[in-house]
Amino acid sequence: MTETAQNYRLAKSLGLIAIVASAVTQEYGAGINFVVTQSIGVYPAIGDLVPLAMFVTGIVIFLKVDLYARFSRAMPRAGSSYVWTVRALNLPLGFILHFVWWASITAAMGFIAFAFGTFLGNALISAGIPAGHTILTRPGHVLIGLAAIWIVYSVHVAGVRDYGRFVTLLLILVALAALAVCIVGFSTAPADFIGGAVSRTGIAIAAPIHPMPFSPHAFLAVCTLFIFAYGGLSAAPALSGETRDASTTMPRGIVLAWIASVVLFTLVAAALFHAVPWWAAAALIHGKHAALVTAPGIIGLVAPHALAAALGLVIALIVGKTLAPQMVVTSRMVFAWAEDGLIPAIFVNTSRRRAPVAALTLTAILASLFLLQATYIGWAFGVVDRSITILLVWLAVAVAALNLRLNPRFAATSWAQPFRTNPLVTPVAILSIIVTVTLIRSVIVLPHAPIYVQPLFQGAVMAAIGAALYLRAKLANPTLSIATATLPLE
Numbered sequence: 001m002t003e004t005a006q007n008y009r010l011a012k013s014l015g016l017i018a019i020v021a022s023a024v025t026q027e028y029g030a031g032i033n034f035v036v037t038q039s040i041g042v043y044p045a046i047g048d049l050v051p052l053a054m055f056v057t058g059i060v061i062f063l064k065v066d067l068y069a070r071f072s073r074a075m076p077r078a079g080s081s082y083v084w085t086v087r088a089l090n091l092p093l094g095f096i097l098h099f100v101w102w103a104s105i106t107a108a109m110g111f112i113a114f115a116f117g118t119f120l121g122n123a124l125i126s127a128g129i130p131a132g133h134t135i136l137t138r139p140g141h142v143l144i145g146l147a148a149i150w151i152v153y154s155v156h157v158a159g160v161r162d163y164g165r166f167v168t169l170l171l172i173l174v175a176l177a178a179l180a181v182c183i184v185g186f187s188t189a190p191a192d193f194i195g196g197a198v199s200r201t202g203i204a205i206a207a208p209i210h211p212m213p214f215s216p217h218a219f220l221a222v223c224t225l226f227i228f229a230y231g232g233l234s235a236a237p238a239l240s241g242e243t244r245d246a247s248t249t250m251p252r253g254i255v256l257a258w259i260a261s262v263v264l265f266t267l268v269a270a271a272l273f274h275a276v277p278w279w280a281a282a283a284l285i286h287g288k289h290a291a292l293v294t295a296p297g298i299i300g301l302v303a304p305h306a307l308a309a310a311l312g313l314v315i316a317l318i319v320g321k322t323l324a325p326q327m328v329v330t331s332r333m334v335f336a337w338a339e340d341g342l343i344p345a346i347f348v349n350t351s352r353r354r355a356p357v358a359a360l361t362l363t364a365i366l367a368s369l370f371l372l373q374a375t376y377i378g379w380a381f382g383v384v385d386r387s388i389t390i391l392l393v394w395l396a397v398a399v400a401a402l403n404l405r406l407n408p409r410f411a412a413t414s415w416a417q418p419f420r421t422n423p424l425v426t427p428v429a430i431l432s433i434i435v436t437v438t439l440i441r442s443v444i445v446l447p448h449a450p451i452y453v454q455p456l457f458q459g460a461v462m463a464a465i466g467a468a469l470y471l472r473a474k475l476a477n478p479t480l481s482i483a484t485a486t487l488p489l490e
Contacts, residue, residue: 009354010078011159012241013160015164016253018164019239019249019250021171022235024264025174025321025325026325027231027233027257034319035225036229037272039222041281041286043222046221046278049214058261060223061262067432068237069251072246072247074418076241076246076250079333080234080237081098081237082094082098082333082336083487087484088403088410089403091470095337096466096467099469104389106363106366109330114371116320119296119315119316119320120132120320121133126305126308126312127313128309141375149323152364153360160239160354170321173317178264178268184311185268185272185298193280197301206279207279220438228387236254238333241335281293296311296315327363331363335347339488339489340480340483341477341483391440397432399429401419401428404419404420405419
């Protein structure tokens with residue numbers, strides 16, 4: 001980097017609490033309030049093992065946590081896993097893979113903005129506020145979704161210090177909401193929920209005569225879906241360029257965020273399925289009443305009206321707040337690409353408040369377009385696609401760690417030494433490779449789904465776009481690989 005690049009330096013002002021808050025607030029949203037219960041509709045053979053699948057997924061994720069903590073200690077940079085894989089493997093692979101992942105997160109922002117309208121509209125209706133019906137219309141979804149995206153954008157533009165305060169407050173809100181859901185869920189008898197659901201829908205709900213046999217495939221597939229819920233851990237290392245003493249603070253933040261997420265997710269999943277037996281959830285989803293089988297739907301059916309209305313509004317805010325850390329990941333990825341010369345230099349510029357405004361603006365615009373797509377077309381990266389891209393990045397990070405450990409060309413590289421001297425790197429990386437490949441295989445093809453929603457097709461489209469962007473950058477700058485031979489400034 002030249003001296004001029006010093007003008008682009010990000011503000012290094014975040015501490016441990018903000019790092020933990022950023023990761024947990026990205027994780028605790030639609031995944032736990034929607035996906036955890038809806039998984040029964042996709043894989044009913046999982047039976048009553050959904051909470052166990054959530055816990056097992058969290059434990060398995062420790063392999064990823066360990067790798068991310070190691071890389072964050074050795075190479076704390078904005079762009080996180082993109083920077084790591086490009087330096088440890090090669091530029092085309094690292095960029096194209098992360099472009100697909102970046103596209104999936106940006107698409108997820110559009111979906112979250114749409115889902116926020118759904119949760120908010122239903123919460124207002126439950127509270128007796130007629131405006132909820134307006135929000136649930138297509139124009140209402142667009143207006144509320146756009147407001148959410150651009151309000152979050154304004155928080156980011158104000159500077160990373162304000163973002164840190166914002167997500168810290170949100171972490172408190174998440175903890176209070178999770179506590180309330182656990183209290184209601186564990187104190188509700190299943191018969192009470194079933195009675196209310198039958199009265200509301202008229203659907204006959206009965207327990208199966210024979211117990212559900214264990215299905216290894218369904219269990220693995222649901223664990224893969226729950227990778228989506230734990231995907232928020234990437235929101236921590238993305239802030240490495242803006243963290244005080246990042247090589248120490250970031251690894252600690254990643255581990256603490258993982259512990260908090262496993263505890264919260266497992267308890268909430270257990271509470272929800274204590275109130276709603278799996279077979280009741282499956283019957284309601286099959287009977288086109290899936291809205292009752294979400295956290296706010298369950299709470300709305302069994303809790304006192306005032307409490308249900310308040311919790312519904314809080315959960316709606318929790319779903320919408322996921323946009324904030326997602327915007328961190330996507331904008332800092334763009335920032336890192338610009339640092340490496342893959343996209344125009346304007347995206348590495350920062351404002352007076354040290355915010356990467358151009359990168360944030362690009363992210364907000366694309367998220368708005370994906371919101372329109374989700375509202376009027378419905379075709380976009382889904383939960384499975386997001387989970388697979390998360391797994392692919394984890395796989396690449398594991399291979400990168402193994403390469404740093406074993407490849408002699410890194411023998412004299414300073415930032416590779418922590419990997420070359422620690423014998424635990426090899427087993428953690430190999431286990432990560434086994435886990436990611438196994439989970440990807442369990443859901444790489446969706447049964448009975450048209451080709452345009454298949455993960456392979458959607459991923460191939462985005463990979464082709466990423467390859468075209470890389471070739472364009474390579475033609476404009478034939479010495480591109482030289483810039484990625486060393487670590488970027490931030």
